[in-house]
Amino acid sequence: MTSIAVPGAGFGPAGPSAHAPSQARTRWRIDVEARALMLVSAVLLAFGLATLYSASAFKSVEIGKSSAYFLVKQLSGVGIGTIIFAVAAKVDAELWRKYAWHLMVCAMIGMLLTVLPFTRAIAPPILGARRFLFGGSVQPSEFAKLAVVIWTSMLVVKKGEQMRRFSKGMLPIALVIGALGVMAALEPDLSVVIFFGLQMGIIVFAAGGRIGHFVLLAFLSVPIVWEKAQRLQYVMERLLGFADAASVAHETVNYQLKQSLIAVGSGGFFGVGFGEGRQQNGYLPLSYDDFIGATIGEEWGFIGIAGVTILYATWGWLGFRIAKKAETQFRQLVAIGLTVTMLVTAYLHLGVVTGLLPTTGLTLPFISYGRSNLILSMLMTGILVNIGSVRERLIGVSATNPLEPSTGRL
Secondary structure, three states: OOOEEEOOOOOOOOOHHHOOHHHEEEEEEEOHHHHHHHHHHHHHHHHHHHHHHHHHHHHHHHOOOOOOHHHHHHHHHHHHHHHHHHHHHHOOOOHHHHOHHHHHHHHHHHHHHOOOHHHOOOOOOEOOEOOOEOOOOEOHHHHHHHHHHHHHHHHHHHHHHHHHOOOOOHHHHHHHHHHHHHHHHHOOOHHHHHHHHHHHHHHHHHOOOOHHHHHHHHHHHHHHHHHHHHHOHHHHHHHHHHHOOOOHHHOOOOHHHHHHHHHHHHHOOOOOOOOOOOOOOOOOOOOOOOOHHHHHHHHHHHHHHHHHHHHHHHHHHHHHHHHHHOOOHHHHHHHHHHHHHHHHHHHHHHHHHOOOOOOOOOOOOOOOOOHHHHHHHHHHHHHHHHHOEEEEEEEOOOOOOOOOOOOOOO
């Protein structure tokens, strides 16, 4: 039997009443932007797995494991992320609006568990900060980024015209995001605090927020952030070290950055070749995680860095295209928020490893080691694919191909 895409709900003469109930079904048809987004994500993921193996092999052997130790752990994240991506791509993105508060509460509980004094058994300090749960398996701040996007988009849409008033619009949103930021600062992770604020600001701005409200909020928050930064010695050392990179006084602080620049510089135009990099052999700390971009620069050269930059730019362009075509304001704001989250994370990482920005702990999406970030990236991609898909009601037992062109939508 030939499959027929029926526009509308299909409960009239051309609907289920004219055919057997078993022949009617609803499906999501993936539009061209969403298909291209999946392709770009798959390329980044495949390239990331290869780069991760090269960057982590020495470290794996150094700790007494096989050379593929970190790769195998990352592959488990790929398996979980693939399932989550498939579910997110099929679940109506509008449902996230219904559970936005649940997501925010879960994010706050997760963040709270990393800072409470009696939770050290499940959130021990790692490299001087308590950012992970269960021995490094879960990073609550990564999933809190999704909560910020979903919750802020929901509240902006719900408040509508009230967003024109600071006390009714911007202030309540800033207080909740600020509470989340306080928990991130206590870990401590000041870059995540700023990231939460950036996510919130972009979504509110995209929804038509007033510029004056942003100026007022910045006036109120900048002194607080600066005061907190001064208390965190590592933050001030990184800022001063970045401002005066040649100073001997900051040589220890800048060690990681200098090794990164050596890696990128030695790569030249075409790189030294896959698996031939030397900086990951104990010279560059976290060469498979926070500084994996330097490994790309050394092994693949300028061509590799430029290629990855273009791939993320393409991912972002497709994300904004999907946002532009979104059928509701909530979906549009979520698509904008997720796209910005991906782009900012990627380009901040690339800016750090090339010495354009102060050192932060941001990973490179799809590429850096870390299952929390990988799963989040695949979840965000799945949500965007759903926003970029069309829901159709079809008649016909053979209408199962999600890539098949259609003539109508719900």
